[in-house]
Amino acid sequence: MSTEAAPGAPSPGMRKGGDAEGGSGTAGLVRLTLRRHRATAWAALGTLVALLVGLVFLRAAIVDHVRTHRLDTRCVADWGCGFSSEAANAFRDAFGDPLHYTGRLIEFLPLVIGLFVAGPMIGREMESGTYKLAWTQSVSPARWLAVRLAVPAVAVLAGLSLLSAAYTWTWRAVPVGTLPEEWWSRSYDMLGVVPVAHALLAVAVGALVGLAVKRTLAAMGGTLVTYSALVWGLQSLRPRLTGTVTELSAEMPGLIKGEGDAWIVERGLIARSGGRIPEPDCGVGVEPARCAEQHGATGWYLDYHPSSHLWTLQWTEAGIAVALAALTAAASVWLIRRTYP
Amino acid sequence: MTELTFLPDRTALEAVGLRARYRRREALRECTFRVPAGRVCALVGPNGAGKSTLLAVAAGLRRPSGGRLRVLGGTPGDPAVRPRVAYLAQDKPLYPHFTVAETLSMGRALNPGRWDQAVAERLVREGNLSLNARVGSLSGGQRTCVALAFAFGKRPELLLLDEPMSDLDPLMRHGMMAALMAEAAENATTVVIASHILSELEGTCDYLLLIADGRVRLAGEVEDLISAHRLVMGRYEDVGTPREFAAHTIVEARTTGRQLTALIRPEGPISGTWEITEPSLEELLLGHLRAPGAPALIAPSAEPRMPASRWAA
Structure with missing residues (x-):
């Protein structure tokens, strides 16, 4: 992450090092992006690790409770099993909230990532004028934008995929009958590929709005509205994604x-x-x-x-969201190419 | 960088009918000029004359709305041109959380194969800065110093500086200017400096581009432009301008009491009893800045040399 934490006092004659790097400067852009958001990158990594560890422990505790109290045989199909059983009530008390709030967090992470791309990553650079510094080096504005899109996209693909997989894995350990509020249709936004696809869409929307609005706060506001509207659209489309x-x-x-x-x-x-x-x-x-x-x-x-429709619905929605993300990203590249030489 | 830089006919900047907008206003209209390579060119004009817009267009940060501009023989922002042009914006943008060393190392990473760390560090040292200082904690003048070092580290063939010295103290300004000129001379860098501070241009710039109201008023070698003008002083009590000036182009004439001071472009010997001197660069510029309506003077070396077929906007 901190690829270039203060390289001490570089000696004169590092020209050779510069020459040796060669290439197109894309690597430099990636390093610049990571260095500029070093604190955020470390914070995100820390949060990710904490959540992953938390989910592993949560799952272990759930599995243990289910096995001890035989909830897996008693609560599979009977949705009301929980209300008559002390063991199921204890299960709900112990695991309902942690599971629920971790899920909410994952549900809102895409929006947070989109706001970050729109505001601190792109809007602030346009607002403070530092883009003039980046764009007058040997790399073109379009490449700069491509890196600004790619770095968060890769972070999303790696980090959020892992998190969503861990959450899905934990969620699967919960007997159907115990936590009706975590049924698949209600946890849908936090499971499987959908959060990852939503986050990719948020990154693209954030980049486009940030580039168009050029102001940190306004770009974040615009992203909040645009992304929420798009997700609302996806959610209204969701029941029709496959035949009922x-x-x-x-x-x-x-x-x-x-x-x-x-x-x-x-x-x-x-x-x-x-x-x-x-x-x-x-x-x-x-x-x-x-x-x-x-x-x-x-x-x-x-x-x-x-x-049984869960995965068909998930992959269809993810496909649509990723296609939307690709369109939006293409629109932002088009915008930067049209506006700047 | 290349031996071609030393050819006198090489062109650094060339504009034909260049137009550009800034905040929906036409900042540049019909700008036509040429700056030969290897010169240190002063870009002068009143506030809002279009100096910054011109530099931003040349740096590839803004598209012209009409006409043509060629930078080092290519289009601004072209992949072949971008690495050879450095630009320092008026607000000296730098990442405030970076240290000076990190800023320079970013310059190296973004200009692979071009970056000259030694030059950049030499200019940083000129401003007595520590490499480990955080850019955000520096004073305005110190930030300018880092920004200049950053621009020079790219080893540009063309360096565009927008009001570079405005927040330096006189001592630092002198030191930075000398360091800058030494680096520019060593590498035969073409430098275009937009500035208000006329005194800092005297003695450093050998080429001049005066724009007012989005148009080029003066363009050419400083020496030629100065020798094309005369500062005429003398006693004069009539109204209007003296009749003997009619044969010449009067840029500006002022009467203080009985004393007349006029900046004219003589078309032959000036008759009458006048004290005639060659104006200084500052007097030449002030005269033209005070009289934006004076006819433009474009020296032959400042005429664009693009093939006529490319002149069409």
């Missing part, structure tokens, strides 16, 4: 599927014509059967994603 499973029934289905952790997308009535009436309005205190009668319906339907 539809269940038809005469009785109104509950909002909880039998297998417990399914992700209910939509519930409603099926009209006599065969059309769908999603979430019909029946008025307060009306029996489901009367409700169906009111709407002239023949039965109910329930669209849901079973837990």
Whole structure:
């Protein structure tokens, strides 16, 4: 990280060293970027290691508790197992919060990374004028931007992938029935490839906004709004990323599927014509059967994603997010090429 | 750097009809000039004349909005040109968290194969700076010193300096200027210095570019420009300018009491009883700065030599 922590007093005659370096100066740009954000890089590395160690211990404790109290056999399919069992309550008390808040942290890390790229990495350089120093050396502004994109992208690919893998690994040790608030559909943003893809998108958005706005705080604000809007868009698209499973029934289905952790997308009535009436309005205190009668319906339907859809959904969303990130990054390169020679 | 630098016909900077905008204002309009290689050129003009914009365009930090500018025979910002041009912006941007040594080592890393650590360190030493000092803790003058060392460490063929000495004390200014000129002379570096401080240009610059209102007013060798002008003084009590001046180009004429002082470009012998002297560089510049409407004077060496086909904007 600190590739060039004060090289003492370089002696005259280091010209040779300069010549020997050769190349295009890209390595120099990488070193400059790391040196400029040395404190942040060390802090990020420290946080990463702390979280990884924490997750390893958390998982060990979870596995131990589950094995001791046989929660893995008792709480697999029965979603309500926790409320009647002292062991499950103890499990919830001990592991619910650590797991939940670690997950939240991972969920918000992409945004934090995007804000960092937009503000301190690019916006501040444009605002303070130091870009004039960097861009008038032997490297072009476009290459400078490419390095500013690549360094955080590599950090994300390495660090966040590791963190997300560790979290997913810990999360898998939790018996389905014990922590309903950590079901896959609710922990979706912290699992697997999605946080990594979101973070890559945040890096690209941060770079583009930072370059366009040229002010530290304004760039961070702009990134917050733009990235949040994009993620909101991805999240609204998410249920449609792969086909849902539809269940038809005469009785109104509950909002909880039998297998417990399914992700209910939509519930409603099926009209006599065969059309769908999603979430019909029946008025307060009306029996489901009367409700169906009111709407002239023949039965109910329930669209849901079973837990087996998790990875299909994840990879599809990650693919879209990475494609968006690539487009945004290309837009920022286009912008810098168009604006500056 | 190359033996070509010493050829008198080589061109460092060449502009034809150059236009550039700064904050939606036309900062440069129709600038046409040439600076031959190997010169130390003063770039002078009132505030807002477009000096900084011109240097930024030449440094490849800004696109011109019209016309052409060629730097060392190439386009500004071209991969072949960028390593050979150094630029010091007016605000002397440096990374405040870096030490002086780290700043120089960044210069080496960003200019592979070009960087001259010895030159950079020599200039840092000229300002009595420690290599381990943090840039953010330095005074304005000391930062200028580091920024100059950084620019020179690149061993540029063309060095663009925007108000380089403005925050140096007189002693440091003198020392840095001497060091700078010595380095420039040794490597036959072309230097373009934008400056307000007319006295610091006298004796250091042998070429002059005066721009006002986005246009070139004077361009050429300092010697030639000076010898093309005369400072005329004498007793004069009438209104307006003396009739015997009509044959010449009057740049500026002022009357203080009964004393007339005029800067003119004589087109022949000046008749009448006047005290006629050659103006100093400072007098020449002040006269032209006071009279922005005076006709431009472009010396033959300052005429662009681009092939005519390239003149089209």
